[in-house]
Amino acid sequence: MSIGKEILFFFGALGAFNGFILGLYFLFFTRKKYLANLFLGAALLALSTRITVTVFVYFNNHLAKTYLQIGLSACLFIGPFLYYALQSGIQNTISGKWKWHLGLWFLAVFIFGFLFPYQNYPVLWNDYFVSCIFFQWFLYLAFSGFENRIFLQKLFNNYSSSTPSEKWFGMILVGNIFIFISYFLGFAGVSFVSCITGALAFTFILYLIILILLYRNRTDDLFVLNIQKNKKRNKEEVLILSQKLEKIMTEKELYKDPNLSLRDLSKEVNMSSHQLSQFLNTNLGKNFTSYINEFRINNACEIIASNNKLTLESVGYDVGFNSKSTFFAAFKKHTGTTPLNYQLQFL
Template identity: 45%
Template sequence: MRGLTAISFTITGNISLYFSYKSCIVLMNIGQQILFFISSLGAFNGMVISFYLFFSKRKKTLSTLFLCILLLALSLRIIKAVLLYFDHSLPKIYAQIGLSACFLIGPSLYYFFRSALQNVTVLPSSWKWIWGGLLGALLLTGILLPYQTYPDLWKEPIVSIIYCQWVIYLVATGFVLKNLLKTLFANPATLTETEKFWLLLYGSNCVVCSIFMLSWAGISCHLYISGPVSLSVLFYLTIFYHFRGKKSDPTRLFVKTEKKKIADTDATAWIEKLGKIIHDKKLYQDPNIKLNDVAKEVKITSHQLSQLLNDNLGKSFSTYINEYRIQEACKLITTNTHLTFEAIGYEVGYNSKSTFYAAFRKVKDTTPALYKKSFDNQ
């Protein structure tokens, strides 16, 4: 039962943590109280935001839910670090709660960015299996191997697994953000406010993870409290950065991309590059082509590509691809008379005759046969 309690992040547990904080403060001098306050401030505020986003009546996206888990897990890990740094006599249950929460930081960060960048709105079955496995492992470990009974096991192999998993997910997240990271170094002026926030969120996790890893490796015991202090500083730098704009909406960063007009010179260059890549690599021939795939080829983010198409060309990605495919189909109809209309449809990326005909009629307001007949009569 103790193990089950350790991984259940409930309100009762948070109240218990609060009173533990109170008991710690009583035993501190002024300097320690200041350090305690600074190091715990970011964690408590992160927890408040997590609960606010989760219980808010505003419609939640999948990325928002992952962000809630991330903030809650990170806050619990930091609170555990602060409590044990100032009071080593605290019950082992607090260490288990903090380390169990740490096990969820990497996955929640990774899937937050996956769902946000790829506009995932429904939890895929593969993600359900992964998260089921993570929560199952956490539950079984907490029940079968509670910290109170097996402290040595938690201090070495289990902690090693937790930190290594965190690092692996950080690296995987870096690959998800590689286009944003390239933009950051190549042309940072084109980043939207939301993208800058995302990079700051990722960087903050890298900093906190690095500090805990160095402390765990025995580089310096003083680094341990630097993790909570760093999180507080980075948390309030993020808040300051976001609210320096007078028209900021505090929840908009978490649920959708902030609009920022693409400079005309950049838009022109990107449109030309987009057309060239679509043509040269024949991306339109792939019936399963996605916005994210094309964005990677153009070396911009999927949000930038979507904004480019919507704001500068006035059309969605599917409309753009369909128009390009039909344009290529018209060329084949007029130059390759030996090909059937169905074959032409497959050639330009449609996986069925009916889909090709429907798209052709929508774009050209006629059928392939009538289009060919009108061309032959010219």
Template identity: 40%
Template sequence: MNINTQILFFLSALGVFNSIVLSFYFLFFKQNKNKSDLFLGLLLLSLSVRIGKSVFFNFNHQLSKTYLQIGLSACFFIGPLLYFYVRSILQNLNYSFAKYSLLLAFTTISVLGFLFPYKVYAETWKGIIYYSINIQWFVFIVLSIYEARQVFKKLATNRNQISYHETWILSVIFGVSAIWLSYTLARYTSYISGSLTFSFSFYISFLLLFYVKNKTLIVTNKEKYLNKIEDKVVKEIQEQIDVLFETRKIYTNPDLTLSLLAKELNIRPQLLSQFINDNLNKSFAQFINEYRIDEAKRLLKESNQFKIDAVGFESGFNSSSTFYSTFKKITGTTPSNFQKE
């Protein structure tokens, strides 16, 4: 390998290596994982397998046919995983449907690979199977863009209102679309272009996310509250919270933070913070604890099977002492006296 080839290999493999590391982080090591993290981890892993196949084959044409088949098979999951990731971020996904869809995709590509292995039917894989996978990939990109249409609308009309999580959505969609386009045009450019595009998109996305996150952190409290939230928006936020808390009782999660709640509501953390502090005149802890105490009161009224400490944990408190002190502060009495009364 001459120096130019080495540099090309390094640049094209760099994104693959970092993507594998990041996929393992989202799949196995990230704390407080949610469903969107799992979809993102699987998406990055699928992209890594597909791009890795391109990198190694470009520099070693004697690469095992089995790995070539695995690399192309991974393409079959990129589109669906992108679509499910976007919908999960936007809180618009039926997880059972996603699970069975991915299982069906895995079964389909496995049976296809068993009946028509690449080493025997190479031309079939290079032809109809390759083009079918690319079409399926493109269809899911279009569906993902449609699901995120409000985010794209915000990008066009008021990009300053785009949240950190919405930036994630845009970065992933643009990155996956760029990789698809690179492979589609590879016959007119270079086979390695998809790998280079992946590395480029990977790092551009993280630079963008870093910029957005830091821009968010720079906003001061003074700046936040100079501009009051419109009454219409206040009402919408309260309605969203009422629906979320009534249907999922997310406040019973002892690890709930303002950022996590904002993500569930699909609004900026700064907007939620201003709503709670400025419009409700409460701290986040006070706001959540009031819901937890209401839940504890309901449990104390409806059933005697729970011990007092268990009621606290069921309501979302992570310690008995915090539950007792908060309960007395809000209600003026202790949990045991409340139950007796």
């Protein structure tokens, strides 16, 4: 292998490897589990699978046909995952039928792959299936662009004043189009273009995404476009939800768990972490920590009033604080006095 080919192999393989890592990050390790993240992670895994096969086939023509089938089959999921990533991120809504939609594609890949394996039907795959796969990818890109045309028009007409999330989703769509074109031109046999061009295009765009994530101290504002931060629920909804929260907190005494998280509480009330945080901030005027500490301080006041033999430090630990200083600071903030002064009232 020449030095030039070694360099191409290195960058192509490196992009595929890092694509897998970033895909797993979006699927499992982002702090907030937006649907857009999950679909983007799945799309990256599908792309990385396709890129991996492309790189090895380019430098090894004798690669087993099974790997070629896996790489081509992965292409069938790039378009659907991208489409739903954009829908859930830009439109902030998604049809409940998406599981059936994706399930049908998985079923089609399994059935056709089993009945017509590449190993036994190379002509069928090369002459027909490949064309169908690229046409399907193209259709999803076209639908994604059409359904988000207003967003794209706004982005291109006034890019400098666009929000970070608008630029983020615009880059994802345009980057995918660029990768598709690179692959399509390679398969079409255009001069000076080969399938490895698609792999290199993916590597370039992937590192652009990584740089954006590393550059920004905060990334939550990238993943959902239409978060309505100031949207308030009506009074009846606020009353019902606040009563539900209070009942769960008091009956289960969740506040006594020093490791209680926003995600834990959101599961108890069957809401997403983002929705619960938005409700607390917008409708109750409190962040999660303040809300939980109110229950802890109220319970601490009851304990101090009923039993003056306990040490203040032990009271703090009993109600869910993980340190004496945190308990004292929260007590002073919520009652306007120190735990000691409060205790003296009952001596």
